[in-house]
Amino acid sequence: MSTKKRRKVIAGNWKMNMTPTEAKELAKGVYEQVKGKKGCDVVVCVPFVDIPAVAQIVKGTIIKLGAQNVHFEEKGAYTGELSADMLKAVGCEYVIVGHSERRQYFAETDQTVNKRALAALNAGLKVIICVGESLQQREEGVTEELVRMQTKIALRDVTAEQMANVVIAYEPIWAIGTGKTATADQAEEVCGQIRKVIGEVYGEAVAEATTVQYGGSMNAKNCEELLSKKDVDGGLIGGASLKAPDFAVIVNAATKG
Numbered sequence: 001m002s003t004k005k006r007r008k009v010i011a012g013n014w015k016m017n018m019t020p021t022e023a024k025e026l027a028k029g030v031y032e033q034v035k036g037k038k039g040c041d042v043v044v045c046v047p048f049v050d051i052p053a054v055a056q057i058v059k060g061t062i063i064k065l066g067a068q069n070v071h072f073e074e075k076g077a078y079t080g081e082l083s084a085d086m087l088k089a090v091g092c093e094y095v096i097v098g099h100s101e102r103r104q105y106f107a108e109t110d111q112t113v114n115k116r117a118l119a120a121l122n123a124g125l126k127v128i129i130c131v132g133e134s135l136q137q138r139e140e141g142v143t144e145e146l147v148r149m150q151t152k153i154a155l156r157d158v159t160a161e162q163m164a165n166v167v168i169a170y171e172p173i174w175a176i177g178t179g180k181t182a183t184a185d186q187a188e189e190v191c192g193q194i195r196k197v198i199g200e201v202y203g204e205a206v207a208e209a210t211t212v213q214y215g216g217s218m219n220a221k222n223c224e225e226l227l228s229k230k231d232v233d234g235g236l237i238g239g240a241s242l243k244a245p246d247f248a249v250i251v252n253a254a255t256k257g
């Protein structure tokens with residue numbers, strides 16, 4: 001049983017993988033592996049077209065459904081985009097905002113990440129806001145400054161009350177999909193810095209209550225050490241979330257506390 005006050009969140013990011021038929025099978029597999037688990041929230045963030053199929057499987061289970069992006073306007077001429085209300089209407093509880101792949105390939109900026117986070121929160125969704133440095137930025141010694149800035153801008157105009165629906169995912173870009181994981185100490189250090197900046201903006205109580213995840217090649221082998229760190233409150237998991245047994249090992253590690 002966890003002694004931490006914060007809720008731990010293990011979220012799978014399926015990225016652009018799985019047709020609806022495949023997604024249904026994977027969701028069933030995840031359900032079989034994690035049913036009855038207590039002590040952490042389990043989320044699957046699936047491609048938009050898979051949402052209805054996965055919603056059917058996870059309804060009434062401990063698994064919560066999430067999307068991988070949301071637009072910042074409520075409606076209108078934004079071809080190819082989906083609003084927060086649309087995601088809610090099809091059963092999403094969570095949405096990832098500002099993933100580095102969105103920043104890198106789709107020109108997301110700290111400002112649009114903030115707008116998307118606000119739109120999602122104002123519609124009643126929970127957000128997983130991703131921040132993290134590139135390898136070059138780490139080597140230049142600016143990780144802390146960068147992550148502080150990304151976090152502060154992403155949270156602009158987010159109220160202290162809304163922080164109950166915010167998860168921050170520290171995702172060093174050099175560790176995403178590369179098989180190179182941050183060491184547990186590196187993850188702990190930056191997750192702690194994120195908590196510190198949240199404390200500066202919202203005060204100690206909000207900082208202590210906010211879930212800060214690590215993401216970047218977390219897998220069945222390294223999860224236990226990463227999740228044992230006091231400021232690492234869960235994980236955002238890409239590759240390993242596509243294999244139900246591996247994902248379940250990570251969920252298990254998170255329930256140990």
Ligand code: PEP
Pocket residue numbers: 013015171175176177178179215216217218236237238239240
């Ligand atoms: C991610 O997509 O957020 C991620 C961390 O991917 P991976 O686990 O594959 O590195």
